[in-house]
Structures are given as C-alpha cells and as structure tokens.
Amino acid sequence: QAANPRNTLVILREIDADNYDPPRSTARGAGEVIYMMSDTLVALDFDMQTVRPLLAERWEISPDGKTYTFHLRRDVTFCDGRPMTADDVVYSLNRFIDPATRSPVRWRAGPVKEIRARDQFTVEYELNEPFGELLFQLTLFFASIVDRNSVERLGQNFGVQGFNGTGPYCWASWTPRQEMVLTRHPTYNWGPSGVYQNPAPQVDRVVWRVTPESQTRLAALQTGQGDVTQYIPYIAIQQLRRQPNVRMSQQENYFWDHFMGFKVDKPVVSDPAVRRAINMAVNREAIVRATWFGAATPADAYLNPNVTGFDAEAARLVPRFDQAGAQRVLDEAGWRMGPDGIRVKDGQRATFLVYGIQTQAAQQYLQSMQADLRRIGLEMRIQMWDATVGWGRLATQEFDAFVMSYPYVTATDAFSLYFNSRNRPTPNRMNWNDPETDRALTEAQTSVDPAVRAAAIARAQRIVAENNVWFPVAREQLWVAASARTEGVRAHGIYGIALYKGLDIRLTR
Amino acid sequence: MSATTETEEPIAPPRPGVLARLIREPAAAVSLALVTLIIAAAVFAPLLAPTDPYDNDLSLAMQPPGSEGLPLGADAQGRDMITRLVYGLRVSLLMGFAAVLLGGGLGALLGFLAAFYHRWLDGPIMRLVDILLSFPAILVGLAIAAIFGPGIFSVVLALSVATVPLMARIVRGSAMVVMRLDYIEAARATGMTDARLIWKHLAPNCLSAIFVFATLRFGQVILLGSALSFLGLGAQPPVPELGAMASEGRNFLFFAPHIAVVPCVLIFIVVLAFNVLGDALRDALDPRLRV
Amino acid sequence: MLRHAIQRLILAIPVMFGVLLIGFLLMQVVPTDPATVRAGPTATPDVIAAIRADLGLDEPLYKQFALYVWRLLHGDLGSSIINNVPVSQELGATIGPTLELMFASLFWSIPLGILLGTLAGYWRGSLIDRTIMAISVAGVSVPVFFLGLVLIWFVGFQWQWLPFTGRAGPIWTLDGMLSLILPAVTLGGVFIGPVARMTRTAVLDVLSADHVRTARAKGLTERLVVMRHALRNALVPVITLIGLQIGFLLGGAVVTETVFSWPGVGRLAVGAILSSDFPMAQGTIIVLSMGFIVINLTVDVLYAALDPRIRGA
Amino acid sequence: MSETLLEVTGLAKHYPVRKGLIVAKQVGTVRAVDGVSFSVSRGETLALVGESGCGKSTTARLVLRLIEPSAGSIRFEGVDVTRITGAAQRAMRRRMQIVFQDPYASLNPRLTVAETIAEPMLVHGIGDAAARRKRVEELLSLVGLRAFHAQRYPHEFSGGQRQRIGIARALSVQPDLVVCDEPVSALDVSIQAQVVNLLKDLQRRFGLAYLFIAHDLAVVKHVADRVAVMYLGQIVEIGDKRSLFASPRHPYTRALLSAIPHPDPERRGQVKPLGGDLPSPLNPPPGCRFHTRCPFAQERCRREVPELRRLGPGHDAACHFAETLPPAGLDFTGGLSENAAKRLALYAKARAA
Amino acid sequence: MSEDLLRIEGLRTVFRTHGGEVTAVDGVDLSVPRGRTLGIVGESGCGKSVLSLSIMRLVAHPGRIAAGRVLLEGRDLVGLSSAEMRQVRGSQVAMIFQEPMTSLNPVHTVGFQITEAMRAHDPRASATELRERAIEALNRVRIPSPDRRFDEYPHQLSGGMRQRVMIAMALACRPKLLIADEPTTALDVTVQAQILDLLRDLQAETGMSIILITHDLGVVAEMADEVAVMYAGRVVERAEAGAIFGDPMHPYTLGLLGSVPRLDEERETLLAIDGSVPPPFALPKGCRFHPRCPFAAAECKSDQPPLREVVSGHSAACLRAPVEAFAA
Ligand SMILES: Nc1ncnc2c1ncn2[C@@H]1O[C@H](COP(=O)(O)OP(=O)(O)OP(=O)(O)O)[C@@H](O)[C@H]1O
Ligand SMILES: Nc1ncnc2c1ncn2[C@@H]1O[C@H](COP(=O)(O)OP(=O)(O)OP(=O)(O)O)[C@@H](O)[C@H]1O
Ligand SMILES: [Mg+2]
C-alpha cells in the first residue's frame, strides 16, 4: 500500500482537458486546473451569489451600467515573479474577446466597447449596453489573467507546454491524459478574502491524476492512493458518507442541470404534441433515482428554484408524468400505433435520433427514457460521442434531439445561452427561433430595472415551457470526497468545479 | 487366378467417427454439449428469455441474484439479467460467427490461392498477410471504429479483418502439405480443372485444420469483441452484447458486482467451451492420434 | 547469423512500408474532417479552409503520403490536432511505460508458461497435465479486463496490498516497481495460457521424435533428455508462436492500460481514436505495429540462433 | 509389340535455384532431368531404375505433363503432347494414367472408393451415373476387391488394398500407358508380390504399356521388358532386360547390381559397395557424371561427356570404355535350395487348391 | 558356440489403446550369442521395433513390458531401476534406428551428439579428450575429414553419412550389443552395401554382438548368423541362417521366400501370400498365420502352436511343419 508523499495532494479526475489556455477551453477539466494556476478579477463566494474581490480589490459601476472600473491589488506577482499590472489584465481580457483567439464563449464578456488601463493598477471596462451578468461572468476562468510575455512566447502552446499565471499554484508539468503537476506559488497570499479562511495555499504539490475507471477512482480514494475527487460514482455517494475514512462535502447552491433538447424544426420532434407526450411519458422520478442514486433531484422545471430569476408559474407548465395522458396526446395528434409498436402519422414513423456526449449518466438515463418512450410507441435512437468529437457533432443538424448538462449562474444566463435565436445552431441547438422570446431575453439582460428584468425572464420561461422545447431531466448535486488525511475541502461548484482555488486544503499526514 | 482375389477381411477395424472420438474425452463431451447448449440458447433466446430485452423496470434496478423472480438479478436498468444474457449471447455469437465466417472465408480463399498458385501468388499474398498481421486485432478494431464509428458493424469488420491473415496462414500451411500429396497429382493427371481440383480435393482435406482454427478463433473473436466493447468501441447500448454488458456493469462493480461478473463469467464459459472443443477437435482429427 | 538477421531486416522493409501505407490510408477514410476537429465547435468555414491548407489536406493523396513518409523519416509524426503537441513527444512519453508493462509481463509469463507447458507435455495425460491445461485454457478464456478488475478488487482494494492507479515512477524506483506489479500480473496472466499450450504441443511433438529416442538410447538422464533435446528443439516453434501472439499481447496491453490508468501507448491510442485525433492515432497505430514487426524480427533472428537449419540457408 | 506408343527425346527439367531478397537472382540450376530419351512400345514395360534423387519421378511427371519440361519432346502415338492444350490435352490425359508409390497419400481420404475410381470417368464425361457405377464394380473385381468395398473410405483399407484402388482408378478410363512411380516400394514383400502379380496380369489382359519406376532391381527384373538405368538425371544404360542383366555395360549398372544382397547365405560376402555418395544435381560433375565414383575412371571421363551408344541389339550405354571393361563378375546362379524349392512347390499347389 | 550374451525369455509388450490392450510382442524367446549377429525378419507391424525397444526399455507410453525377462549376461534388464538401466543404455547395449534423417537432433552439432554419449558414461573426461575420441569414432565409421564434420549439423550431411554418425555414436562407448533396427531401409542399395560392409568390419574389430532387424531377406542372408522370423508379434521360426534359407519350415517363411523376386531365377508369377498381416487388435485365434496359410487345418484354427525344435537347432511354430509331411 503506497500512500502519497506528504504535502503532495493527489486529485483524481475522470478525463483530461485538451489544453489549459483560459479562453480557448470550455472544459470543466481545464477550468479545474486554471482556477488554481491563475486568478480572475473577481471571485464568487460559496453562496453562488456574492461576488468578492480577488485581483481587483474594489470596483465601481457607472450609473448607466456601461462602465466598470476595477482597482487592482498592487502586491500580485506571476509565478515567474514578475509583478502583475493593469496591462496584463487588459491584455488577457482583450485576448479573450479577440475573434482571432476563437474563444467559443466570447459572448460571456458582454457587449464590450473597450477595455483599457487607466493607470498601472486601474482597468476600465466599457460596454456598448448594460450587461447585468458581467461580474458573474468575470468570475469564470475564461477571464483569467495571464502573463503576456509567456503567451506571446508560447503562442499556440500556451496552456499546453507551459503556463504563467498569478494563481496559488504554478505549472510544473503536464502529461496529457495522465497527470498534471502543480507546485505551490511561494508568494501567493491574495486569496479571495471572505471566500476562503486562508489567503495562501497550504500544500506544496498538487497532482491532478486522470483515472478514467470510476471504480478504480473509488478504490483509490478509499485506499489513500488519491486524496480528493469530485468524480465520485453516484452510486457510491450515500455509502461514502457513512465511511469514516472519507470526508464528504456537498455544495447546496449548485446549478448544474441535465436536459434533453429537441430540434423543433426536424420531423417528428417538430410536432409539439410529440414533445409534450415525451415530457409526460418519462418517469423522471424513477430514472433520476436509477441514474444518480439520490445524488440528483428530478428536474420538474427548466431551472433550479433557487436560482435568481426562477419563475414558478413557468415551472407549473412543465407536464407531470402521466403515461396514459401521453398516449392520449399522441392519439389526438393523429399518431397511430404501427404494427411494430411504433406510432405512425402520414407515413412518418415516430422515431428520432438523439445525440449525446458519452457519460455514464447519460447512457443510463437515455436507456431508461428509451424504454419509457417505447411504451407509448415512440422510438428513440441513441448515438453517443466521445467528448472531443461530440461537441463538433452537436454543432451539426444531423440529429433530432440531444442531451446535455450545463452549469449556470442565473436564469437569464441560462436562457440567453440556449434560447436566443442568434445562438443558433449552437448553443441554441433546438433551433428555437421566436421573436417574442428574443425580445424578452434582451429586456432581461439590458434593463436597468430589476423588476422589469424579472418579468422579462419569467415571460421567456413560460414561452419555452409551454412549447416543451426541452425535457428537463435532473439537477445534479455536487459532492467532493476527500481522504482522511485531507482537511479543509469544501465543495464550491463554480462552472461545476468543486475545488475552485483550493486554498484551505491541508494535509495532515 | 489367385492374384485377383482378395481374402475376406476388412483390414482396419471400423474406425470410430470424429464425433465418437470427440465424446470419448469427458472434457470434450462436456464442451460439445455446452457449445450446443449455448448455440441453442442463443437461437431460442426469444423463447427462453422471461422478459423483453429492452423493457426495463427501474424499481428492480441492480437487484442482486436470487431476488424474487430474478435468479441472476437485474441490471442497472432493472432488466432481467437472464434475458439480457441470452440476447447478449445471441449478439455475441452472431458477431463471432459473422467475423469468423467473413474473415475466415476470405482468409481461406487467400490461403488456397497462395498454396495452389504457389509460383505466382504465394509471394504477394503472403506479404499482404504479413502486413495485415502487423496490425493486432485490437488496433484494427480501434482504426475501424474510428472510420465507421463504434458499433457492432465495426466490431465484426475489424474482427473479420484480423481473422483474414491468420486463417490465410493456417490454410496455406495445411494446403501446402496437401498439395504435396500424390492424390492431388493423381487428380490433376485425370485432367480436371483447377477449380474442381481445389474444390473437390484440396479444400475438403484442409477442412479439419480450418474447422479447428475456426472454433479456437471463435473464442478469441468473442473475447476480442468484448474487449472492444469494453473500450467503448463495440456494441452500443441498449443492444445487449456480453462485452458491452460487462463494460456497462463495471461502473457498479463494487456495489452490484453481478452486473459485470455474470456476463464475464458467461463470456468465459463460451470462450472456454469453444476452446476446449477446438482442442478436442484437434486431437480427434489429428491423424497421429488415430487408432 | 548476422547475414540472416540482415536478410530478415530487408524482408521486413516492404512490410513496414505496407504498414505505413495502411496506417496512412486508414486515417484518410475516416469520415470526420480533421480540420473541423481542430477548428472546434464554433469554427466558420473560412477558418476550416485555412486549417485544411495548414495541414496540407488539399494536396493530392500520394503527395500527402510522400510528405508523411518524408517527415516520418525525419522523426516528425505531425502534431496532435487537438492540442498541437508533437505526436513524437507524446509517443516518447508513453512508449517507455508500455515497454515496461510488456517487458514485465513477458518476464514472468514466458518462463512460467514454458515451464508449465513442459511439465504438462512431459507428463502427458497425467493429473498434472490435466490441471495445467485446464488452467491455461481457462487463462485463455478470461477477458483481460475482468482479470484486471478482479485483481483491483481483491489485491488492491480489499487487501490493499498493491497500488493500482497509474504508474508511480520508472521501473527502477520502488514505487514504480510496485505500481507495475498488478498490471504486469494481469497482462502476463492472460499470456501464460497460450505459451503453456504452445509449449506443451511442441514438447509433445518433440518427445515423440526419433532423436529423443536416440538421446535416451545413449543413456542420458531424463533431465538432460528433456532440457537439451526436447525443450531446446521445442523452443523453435514456441518462439515463433510467441512472436505471433505478441499482437494479442499488444491488444491486451491496450485494455490493461485502460483498466489500470497506465500511461502507455495503448491508452494514448484509444484516447486519440475516440477523440478523432488523427495524427496521434496514426502515430500510435504505426508505432504499435512497428513494435510488433520489430518483435517478430527479433523472434526470427532468435529462431535462427536456435535452429541451425535456418541459419545455414 | 513393336508399335511405338510413347517416344521421349531429349527431355529435360531444370529447376532454377534462386537466391536474394527483393530481386531473386538465379544462382544455379538443379538439373533434375537432363536430356533423357527413350521409347515405350504398346504393351511393353519399360523400367526406370536408379538411386534416390536421380530424377525418376521427375521423368514420370514430365511424361504426364504434370510439370512442364524445360526441353525435349514427348510424342504419344506420334503426337507431340508438349504442345497440345485444352480439350486435346484432356483427351490425351485419358490415355495416360499414373499409379503412385505411397498408398497412403495417393487416395483422397474424403472420397469413397467408388467416387475415387469414378472420378476420371466423370471428368472425361464417360457414361452416365449408372454406367459408371457398373464400371466401378467391374474394376473392383478386376483388382481383387469386392463390390461392397465401393462405399468405403480409403482409411478402411490396408496398404495393398489401397494400391489396388489406385490401380483401378488408373484403369477406369482405359488408358494405353500407365506410369507406375514405385508402385510397390512402400509395400511389404508379401503384398508387393500380390501387386506385382496383379500388374502383370492386367498388362496381359489389356495390352497395357507400363513406364515402371523402381529402385529394386530384382523387382525390375521380374516385371520389365526393357530397363533404363538413370544416374543424376541422365540415362546411362538402356537395354533389353535379359541382355542388360546378363552383361551390364555401364560401371554404374554393374555397381547397382553388385550392391544387391541375395536372399541366399551361401553367397554371402559378394556384395561390393560402391564408394561415395550421389553428387548433387545442382552441381553435377563435369565430363562423365559417374566419374567421381567410378573405379575405372580415367582422365577422359573427367573431360568428355559420354554419349549413349548402341552396343548391341537394343542395348545402349553411355560409357567411353564400355567395350573394354573387365568382365562384371556377377553371379546370378543358384536359386532356391532344393528343399526350399520343393516346399514352395507344395505351397503353390496348396494355395491354388 | 560360446554362451549367450543376451537371452530373452517370454517377453510380452502391450499397448494400452482406446480399443483395449494390444499385444505387440507376445511371448518372444530369443538369444544372441557373443560376437554373432541375430537377424530378425518380418513384415511391417510384426513387432520388430517394439521388441528392440523393449530390450532397451525404451517403449514409450502407453506401452509397457507386461511379462518376461531380458537377460544381459545373466542380469535381468526388466528388473533394473531406471538409473541402472541408463547405465546399460549406450554403454552396454546401443541402438541405431531406421531413419537417419530424424534420429539425430537437428539443433546440435554431430560432434556434440557423439561426445554427449561418451560423457554420459564417463563424466570425468575432458572436453579435448572427448573431442579426440569422437573424431576417432568418426574416423572409424569411415567419414572423410572427420575433424571438419565434427562441427557440422546433421542437415549438412547425406543420409548415408548420417547413418554412419549414428553408428559412431552407438559405438562410442564400445557396447557389447548393438541393436540395428532397419538401419538401411531408408537408404539406396549402394549406400546400404556400404553400411552393411561397415557393420561387418566393426563387428570383426570389436567382437560385439548385433541384432539386425530388417524386412529384407537379402540383408538377413548377407549379414545374419542366426535368424528369427516374426509374424504378428511372435517368433514363428528360428535357426541358423543357412537352415532358414536352405530348409525353411514355417509356411510363412516359405511364403516370404516365394514372394521376393530374385535375380537368380525367373518366374512368371510370384508366389504371393494371400491377404495381409492382421493388425494387433484383430488377431485370429489359434495360429496367427492360419487365415493366410494354404496348409491350415482345423487344429490350426484353435490351438496356438508353440515354437518347437523340428530338427536340431531349428525351431518353428507350426503344427504342420515340415509341410511335406502333411501335404497330401
Ligand atoms: N520442385 C523442385 N525444385 C527443385 N528441385 C527439385 C524439384 N523437384 C525435384 N527436384 C530435384 O530433382 C532431383 C530429382 O528428383 P526426383 O523426385 O525425380 O527423384 P527420384 O529419382 O524420383 O527420387 P526418389 O527415388 O527419391 O523418388 C532431386 O535432386 C530433387 O531434389
Ligand atoms: N504407441 C503404440 N500404440 C499402440 N500400438 C502400437 C504402438 N506402437 C506400436 N504399436 C503396435 O505394435 C505393433 C508392432 O509395431 P512395430 O513398430 O514393432 O512394428 P515393426 O515390425 O517394427 O514394423 P516396421 O517394419 O513397420 O517398422 C504394431 O502393429 C503397432 O500397431
Ligand atoms: Mg521418386
């Protein structure tokens, strides 16, 4: 039995990221490490609501909501020891929004007019129109501040062969798909106060080890071959909570939802009756239990009730489980049962193809849904893709429906992402194109009056729910498991990432 | 004239048939019975299976073996393991048969041609075989899955491709031996066509080698197929295939081990049965061991 | 001897070339366009076109192949289209662990397999024979991943004797050695069966050969008869067959690496193919099959060392 | 008896020996058969004898065109069979058949005796199924087998019986010439006698001609009308049986004859071994090929290739000194002892009864 | 002559097969005098090889010696431990086999295989000494340039040469008895004559006894002092060579003599024996030759004839020998 060396924290995870350049990667696997290697201007607290100072010690918003002025800390240095200045911030943020960088999440920076340095430690962020989400968006790792010299030196290989940020840990080495090693940033003491108790890192080395097999990961954790992981097989969560040698931590304010989206302009699923019937036919309760074993809640609405902007009325519009009702809906819409047990209408078989990124959960619940739908005479064909290829596939029009899971911060954040007609074909893969929705979303984003914003986002929610554009599946919980020698692990959950800056983590042995 | 009479005596005793020699060995008899049983189970899967292989009952998910009405338990979807197993057997065997038939057929053809037209074709064919042989089966599987996407089709194609060079070698080897025998010359001396010569005289006498290899290969193919499924390149859910089932079940190994273990054990039994049968056939067909 | 080795090497060249060609063509028929993969989910057509030109995908196929071989000869296998890491660099990092794993598994399984096979062949028909053969047939029938998972479950998890996640270091460090044990046992475990069976058959063949009878008639001890005359001759076919079975072992290595998170070429290959990282996939496939060819070459040379009839020819 | 059925002139078969890897260079030639000429008349037996590897089987296969000759012509009833193809060749194949040495390898184990015997007829489209069945029965009884044997498989027969089946197959298409490639070498003496008797009997009844290949000179003396002695791919002596055995003119023929041990202890010690081994056909000695082992070899033999010369009526030999060799000193007199002969006569009588 | 070197009494060797136990050698009594040659003739499958292997105790599984004694200078080899038997093999009794092609190990040099035989019985000899002795042995069997051949592999030698190597190996430790199991059957007549010549010379030189197994009556007549004729696992006739050929008693021996074509005689048809040798699992009751015997009478079908001395020094296992007494 080989325990890990003292002061080396071994973090187990399922998959590796393709690179660690903040604006170029959208993978959670990239974010996990980037948060430890670099900092953002502002940080998000454990309540998932409060924005806290990080690199910016304070900031002001102009009354028209269009200009943000950030005052930077003066004691921050990069891993190579060079002090960080406003130039670095401007460079990093401009690089994020630069089309040449081809960041897939550029829109998260808002409708930027200009980002400029007023002096060595002051940055002005000017928008074309108000963007209420901005501070939330700037907590995400895409907006991490990196060292300009390193980026220019490494070019495409920044975040592949090296990295230089201001985070609590520094890049030591990366063996793709195997292991990522970080070492402590010796002078780091600017951890977000109010979020963490300790502003400085406590561990000398951090090893991110990829262990794809879930059972292996589990066993490794329990035998001390790994210290921390958030990639716990769902089935194990309840059991691990009872284990004395494992410490479990849950984030209650966690918004990570699974859903199935329908391409509303493809045959079969373009029929609202079919979409409604699907929503009614699937026993969400049962499949969520069978997939997550209590580590997720059935999603009976498009959003988490705890999220800012949630509309209860819209939630009531999502149909309840009613298999007989689903049959009736289909019968009324003219879908007749065919000889092979699949319904037919006007010579069209009630069959549709669903794409998904290969995960164990998706595989499990899709099979369950498939069985449920078969009972009402709908055939759902499943095609799963590996993550690297899958995203490309999901940008096409080859499929009729897809499943996905995603993190969000607010209702407006979530809905603007998926239901804005401008976001077709991705991330609006449903091809949802409704002027009314678009208008409501714009209003929710740009209005300065919070009440107007709330009403607008509620309107959008109702439209979408009425049309059954999605089938909401589940709200996942976030758990982190830590070995007995590890203390101070607390699940955070920003962008689905549990450890965030990992500042309070200590090793006792 | 006494030279043209033959006294009344059958010189060799009636030799026991291959079957008789096969079942003389207990292990072989058991394996033969098992193989028959396995094939029968696969063929009559719809009659044997207690439930629909695609119909789930989530309330029964992961019921351990021995639960009421579920002698082997249920899988993560609450589907009866027995149902899944017999249908899985069906898919796996079909996969194996298809691969061995396709790859073996092509390989045998190549082998016959290389041996028969030794002068011109042996070199080119054997170089091709060498090249094919340099791609281990799993690699072929990976490459083909990359081309056609994961699925049964890819697995069958990959395993067929991987079987071709092996079969070609075996057949060539045994055909070369047969080609040296006088009855081939005798047949040629009667003036028959090459096709008839291959079909009537060469091929039947290589059959035992082909048959033995095919049974052994069948086991390997099932094993390889399940390995490909394990790597996520094989049958896609909800299609029941033993390797894919084991692969799915491994996520619950510590909690509901039967989901992975039962298909593994079945794979083991199937492969074992075919291996033992292949070995026994080899012994039964080996002229040196004939009595 | 040396002549023979050189001859075999020259004969292997067209095969290697064929492997290169097939490896290259395989990746050409993949329906996914590498440029789109590299461009990512939000790429516009003009970006994709630019990348195509970058990657040389607009050239005619034979030119691409020629270029590919040319670069290959200069040690350049291209770069990953996913993260732009040179393929040779990744291969360099992963080949060591894979060799370690293969070597360690062969290191114990071949001698043990040969020993078991010889015992079984010598005591043909006895209880020893039957037991050994039962074990080895069973060994041939176990899915590698199953064996690996069972070992993890018992040795690693229940008893906590040995580590089972990844490679803790190079083989010469204690940690590295320990972390190698379970993967090597798994991979070797499925190899013993074939080796034992092949050895048994070969030993049986040789034991019934006339020259063994001659050796006995000389009054040699049974040990000498078996070691010098039976086993020595039996090794010739056994070595050849082992060479052929290396492919099987390579396949097993891919699975073993996945089960044990072993940072080897096999896992790299699976990952690259699953993620349509074509240059990487191509590189791994070529390296693995080249490895196979090299091993077989070695076997051929060994074969000649063991059998003077071949040496002379 | 005098009508020439088969005439072979200058027949040669050279196998190139290649070496090299990518481009195989020819580094030598195995002269398996090197300029062989002989003829066989209708109803006659010509025996071909010689040591192992001297090219007997190759000659047989060449005559049947199972392999293509490198040079020379083969005329069957005056038609050059080396040139014909297609239907004409198939027709020719009907007239020449072959019987092999190894009774275990010469029958397809997957075919019944009836199928084996009927196949040549089937290939040549002779008769319908019923006619063929009848013919198979006839042939079986002809070679001393029973009708019920027809449905059995070769493995159910002994070596001698198999050889009979092979003969029946050869006879099924009523050939004129049967090439027998050591048909009795693999058989036990008692069985060998049966088969030899059968072959002679069939020849008498059907007027067959045999090209009879053997290495046992005693058997040859028993069955042949004429004998050709081969050495290293060439015929060194050919002649009428009586004259060849009575006065062998080539030193090699003499050596062969004197190496045979007689089943008669009275004459023990007469066996005179010939020194040395048969040289490789890849590298035959220059001049007379036999000079390396010849006790009478002289300088001329090393340089000059001796031609096959007519030395007496129907008796040719290829030796420069055939006329001047000392007497062979072979003693074939004797025969069975009186006692043995008497008992054998009784045996024959009892057997015939 | 002098007393016997080897006496075989009631030797019975059986094989366990699927069809039950098969007796390959059935109650054979033989003796080999010192310095003389015993020829054993018989057709294929009559048990000649099994008999010779039984003497060496080399009958492989599933065969075993079921009964009888093999006395070498009075010592029963059947009762020896396997270590003691190893001492006998090679040094006192040596053996050469029919197939010179396969009887040598292809992966070791000729010299190694010869010295190996010497070392097995003289473990203290030095390598150079062994080499010298082996080269001398090769010389003795008239192999040209033996010091070069010493380092060659069997595949580099011709058949006759290999058989000579086998002989050199067998005689390496100067055995008292050499068993030659069809040593010339696979060779051409000219080479056969060389080997027979060699054996005869070596026997004169060393005074060893030889058991020469063959199916060729000519070879027996040429070499043997005494002859035993075997049929279906039993000795059916035994006498001095002259008596066997001059005064054959057993109908089978007669049949053999009649079957061989002879150079010194011309006959239109050969006197063949009808039928063929019965396989060991289908032996007829009574005299095993009776189904093929033209003289067979009723009692031949039921009683197994013992080997009895018909005239002095000449035994035959036939109820009706000599046949003229019964030919009516
Ligand atoms: N296909 C071949 N390639 C090269 N050499 C060959 C081939 N076939 C025969 N030979 C050579 O030709 C020579 C004559 O062979 P052949 O079989 O005719 O001899 P044979 O007289 O029938 O001998 P045996 O008595 O052993 O049957 C031999 O030296 C043999 O090695
Ligand atoms: N391993 C065995 N299993 C069963 N029967 C055997 C075995 N070995 C030999 N026999 C039987 O013993 C009998 C005698 O065989 P043996 O080899 O002594 O004959 P042989 O006289 O030497 O014949 P040949 O002239 O063919 O060498 C044969 O009939 C054979 O069937
Ligand atoms: Mg021949």
Ligand SMILES: [Mg+2]
């Ligand atoms: Mg024998």
